[in-house]
Amino acid sequence: MPASYLSYVGIRVRDLERSLRFYTATLGMKEVARGDNTATGGGLYVLLQDPWSEQRLELNWYPPESRFGGPYVPGEALDHIAFRVADLPPFLEKLRRKGVEFTDGSADHELADGTRVVYVQDPDGNALEVYDRPGPIPSGPLEGY
Amino acid sequence: MPASYLSYVGIRVRDLERSLRFYTATLGMKEVARGDNTATGGGLYVLLQDPWSEQRLELNWYPPESRFGGPYVPGEALDHIAFRVADLPPFLEKLRRKGVEFTDGSADHELADGTRVVYVQDPDGNALEVYDRPGPIPSGPLEGY
Numbered sequence: 001m002p003a004s005y006l007s008y009v010g011i012r013v014r015d016l017e018r019s020l021r022f023y024t025a026t027l028g029m030k031e032v033a034r035g036d037n038t039a040t041g042g043g044l045y046v047l048l049q050d051p052w053s054e055q056r057l058e059l060n061w062y063p064p065e066s067r068f069g070g071p072y073v074p075g076e077a078l079d080h081i082a083f084r085v086a087d088l089p090p091f092l093e094k095l096r097r098k099g100v101e102f103t104d105g106s107a108d109h110e111l112a113d114g115t116r117v118v119y120v121q122d123p124d125g126n127a128l129e130v131y132d133r134p135g136p137i138p139s140g141p142l143e144g145y
Numbered sequence: 146m147p148a149s150y151l152s153y154v155g156i157r158v159r160d161l162e163r164s165l166r167f168y169t170a171t172l173g174m175k176e177v178a179r180g181d182n183t184a185t186g187g188g189l190y191v192l193l194q195d196p197w198s199e200q201r202l203e204l205n206w207y208p209p210e211s212r213f214g215g216p217y218v219p220g221e222a223l224d225h226i227a228f229r230v231a232d233l234p235p236f237l238e239k240l241r242r243k244g245v246e247f248t249d250g251s252a253d254h255e256l257a258d259g260t261r262v263v264y265v266q267d268p269d270g271n272a273l274e275v276y277d278r279p280g281p282i283p284s285g286p287l288e289g290y
Contacts, residue, residue, distance in 0.1 A: 002196075003239075005198040010227060027149060077271050082154070084149065091149060
C-alpha cells in the first residue's frame with residue numbers, strides 16, 4: 001500500500017451545469033461522485049472520470065458568499081487539459097458544431113512523430129489541448145502520450 | 146475505441162527541477178515522458194504518472210522568451226490537486242520535515258464519513274489537498290474519493 005497517491009486534479013468552474021455538460025456530453029467523461037460543502041463555507045464539487053483512460057477531473061463551484069467564491073481569474077497555474085482523440089479532423093468538426101471556442105491557432109502544431117495538436121477552450125476559457133497520434137488508440141494502460 | 150479520452154492535466158511551473166523533485170521524491174509520482182518545444186516557441190514538459198492510481202500530471206515550464214513565458218499569476222482555474230494518503234498525521238509530519246508550506250488551516254475540515262482534509266502548497270503556491278479516509282487504501286481501481 002502506498003503512503004499516498006494522486007487522486008485527481010480539481011478545476012474551478014463558474015457554471016457547474018455548463019461545465020458538467022461540456023466534460024460529459026461533449027468529451028465523454030462520467031460523473032462518479034459529488035458533494036456539497038456549502039454549509040461549511042465551501043462549494044459544490046463533482047468528480048468526473050474518463051471511462052477509457054480512468055483519468056479524473058473534479059469540477060468545483062463556489063457560491064459568491066464562499067471565501068473561495070471571489071472573482072475568477074484563470075491565471076497560469078492550470079496550463080492546459082489534454083484529450084487524446086482518435087482522429088482529429090472529425091473531432092474538431094464535432095467541437096465546432098457544438099459551439100466550442102477555438103483559439104487563434106498560433107499554438108497548434110505537428111510533432112516530428114506525426115502527432116497533431118490543436119487548442120480549443122473549455123467553457124471557462126481554459127486551454128484544452130486535443131491531439132491525435134498516428135495509429136489507433138491503444139487498448140492497454142496509458143503509456144507516455 | 147473511444148473518440149477521445151482525458152489524457153492528463155498540465156500545470157505551469159516556474160522551476161522545473163524543483164517541481165519535479167516535489168512531485169516525485171515527496172509525492173511518489175514517476176516520470177513517464179518528457180519533451181522540448183522550445184525551438185518552436187513552446188517550453189519543456191514532463192509527464193508524471195502515479196504508479197498506484199495511474200493518474201497523470203504534466204509539468205510545463207516556459208522560457209522567458211516563449212509567448213507562454215509571461216508573468217505567473219496562479220489564478221483560480223486550477224482549484225487544487227488532491228492526494229489521498231494512507232494516514233494523515235505521519236504524512237503531514239513528512240511534509241513538514243521536507244519544508245512544505247502549509248496553508249493557514251482555515252479550509253481544513255473533517256467530513257461526516259471520517260475523511261480528514263488538510264491543505265498544503267506545492268512549490269508554486271498551488272493548493273494541494275491531502276486527505277485520508279477510514280480504512281486502508283483499496284487495492285482495486287479508483288472509485289469515488
